[in-house]
Amino acid sequence: MADEFIKGLGLFTGGGLAWMVLASWYRTESFESSHQLIAAPPEPANMFDAIGIFLNDVFFWTAILGALTFWVLIPAARELRVAYGERRSS
Secondary structure, three states: OOOHHHHHHHHHHHHHHHHHHHHHHHHOOOOOOOOOOOOOOOOOOOOOHHHHHHHHHHHHHHHHHHHHHHHHHHHHHHHHHHHHHHHHOO
């Protein structure tokens, strides 16, 4: 169980850090605004802006779904498999 926790934590922190860096570049209008990191991204001026805005969403969902997978879904699947095996054997 510890290896699933550290895999989920690694995806959550790595994806979250990359999302925060890209969101601070592309989604922060000003530092006085209350919509920092969540404002709508601007229109990409070049290919690198388009890639950065796309990767911003990719890293966000990697952090969320990676942690959810390793912290909830895999342990739940293992518990269901054990419960099914015990029920089937009795």
